Structure formats: C-alpha cells, structure tokens
Amino acid sequence: MTTIDIMTLFPESVGDMLCESVLGIAQERGLIRINTWQIRDFTVHKQKQVDDYPYGGGLGIVMTADPLYRCWRHICDQAGAERLHTIHMSPAGQTFCQAKARELKDNYERFIIVCGHYEGIDERFIEECVDEEISMGDFVLTGGEIPAMAVADAVCRLVPGVLAGEECFTNESHWNGLLEHPQYTRPEEWHGRKVPEILLSGHHANIARWRRKESIKRTMRRRPDLYAKFTPESKQDKKILNEILAEEEND
Secondary structure, eight states, X not given: OEEEEEEESOHHHHHHHHTSHHHHHHHHTTSEEEXXXXXXXXXXXXXXXXXXXXXXXXXXXXXXXXXXXXXXXXXXXXXXXXXXXXXXEEEEEEEOOHHHHHHHHHHOSEEEEEEOBTTOBOHHHHHHHOSEEEESSSSOOSBXXXXXXXXXXXXXXXXXXXXXXXXXXXXXXXXXXXXXXXXXXXXXXETTEEOOGGGGSOOHHHHHHHHHHHHHHHHHHHOHHHHTTOXXXXXXXXXXXXXXXXXXXXX
16 A cells, blocks of 8 residues: 655645545545644644744745654654655755656655745755655745645556556556547537547547557647657557658648
C-alpha cells in the first residue's frame, strides 16, 4: 500500500479533497493511504504559533523549524523508520512531471510531503530533513497545499487497482512523451460539430491508428518542446509522421 503523509497548516482542506471520488474509494479499499498532519499540533508555543519574523528583516513571516521537525519526527517514528523520504513543495525545486510521479510510486511505499506557507520555511529544517524539493512550475502560490494535492493525486492514481486498469493512464498525456488524443462522447453531433466518423466505425485497428496520429499531431502543434524529444516507436509511427509532415506542407 502506498502511504503519503502531508504536513500542513490546513489538514481538513487537504484531507477532504483527497478523500473524494477515485482516491476516496481507493482509500476505503486499502489500496492507498493519505494522512494529513496539523503542524500546529507539534509546537510548544501556547498560542500554537508556528511562524516568526525573518532574520535580516523583510516582509512577511517564516515557518519555524522546530514544529516542522517535531511533526516530521512523529511521522517517522510512527512508521518505525529513522527517516522517510521527504519532499518540500517549493518554487525552487525540480519541476514535477509524470516521470517523477512514476518514480515516487515505484521507489517509495511511504513518503512525506511538507507544505510551506507565508514566506517559506526555515532553511535549517530543509537541510536536516528534506530529501528533495519539487515545484509545480515557474509561478508562486500562497502555500504548498495545492501542489501537494497534485503530487499525491498523480502518484496514487498509478497504484495498481486505483484505476480500472493500466491503460487508463498509459494512454494519457505525458506517459510516453506525447499528449493524449482528442476524446468524444454522446451525442454524435453537438452545435453542428460531429464526432469523427472513424470513431463510429467499430474498426479498432483504424481507430487506434487515428488516435496515435492525433496524439503526435497535437504534441507537435501544442507542445513543440515535447515533440522535439519524440522518437518514432515503430514503422507505423514513421508512416504516420510522414503523413503528418506531408499534410503540414500542403496546408
């Protein structure tokens, strides 16, 4: 079972969100476990204070190291481990991607995510307890809770049994370096726009080829950075790519 422990100042918000829908059902079935920990519960301050003004001056406040450490230590002790792999959600970290989600799922049965807030957390806690920092992109949020939920969701949905089958995620965007093909559902025509006829044909091989072609085309047009890394996996891929390039020249 994959277990994720999230250290946060807002455990109810985080926990409620991750207990809904697919992840909620997976937790009920014992496939995954997502624990949320209130950092304030581990401070020795009577007013439950977990922050203070930064040394050197400046705007805002910084989360203090000791409550974070006490919370982190409690989680590790509960797990019966000297330390658990620990992630700090930070704009200074490595940008999160599908490959990282797969790595976390494959390498760690249990890990900790630390959600900073305010102007961040005391660097000394990071130096002592954090194994890696992860960013959701080149932007800044008010706290690490939304990124932590994104990481937890991306990792947990890869755990066997959480989704109906592996094809539920192996055919999706970013699994093989490409974006996913377009999806359609009923009705067959909506606002004058029709579902591509091939999807109504029932010819599975032709449908699979169409989807592969659309996946490559979409990646080429919308994410040239991903397409630049794409290598055709088969003779069919090469034929499809030649078709796309010929179509691009004729447009």
